[in-house]
Amino acid sequence: MKITILTFAQTRAQLGFSEQACDCSPRETPRQILRRLAPGFTPDQSVRVAVNQEYADWDQPIGEATELALIPPVSGG
């Protein structure tokens, strides 16, 4: 299956892409997918992950999700 990885703010600058499609298995976790996609990148502890537009656990398998987003500390308003 394929999942789309989205990056924002500093994670976009760090990873060098805003959106990228990636092959993955439903058993993989966001942490495993990211490690495979960008082996040299370890997200800061303040970076959250969203799966299908909901905050999720870095170590929870993604199941049938189609979108994974890296959410660095937000600063709207």
Place this chain on the structure above:
Amino acid sequence: MALMKTHMEFTRAPIVPPSASRIAAEIGACVEFSGIVRESENGSKIPGLNYQAYEPMALNQLGKICHELGTRHPCEEILLIHRLDFVPVGEASLFIRIQARHRQSSLALMTELIDRLKTDVPIWKQEIEMAAPQSPKVP
């Protein structure tokens, strides 16, 4: 009174708040907040801020947060407009209007909504640096 109405949107143009119409005869409080870009950020002068959002998730999050807060602070209507891309100093990046029967619930919801916006809604601001002054031309 009917369930709370919410309207959330992003705009890339200057925010023009729609005129406030009293949505029900029982409305006793209409609270408005504008977040304005200041001329300095972390001690440095800036021309403005650049805002970026994960728009569909941000709208989902805002909807959930408003629903959650509305159960504790009953209000009748929330209107929220957040500007994206470049927002110059002195212009609004955020506008919120809350209508409720009573001021206590509208003020409490406003405060908590802004706090949650700043911790849980995927919107980011980036400072824009002032352009370097031009060196004087040597004749």
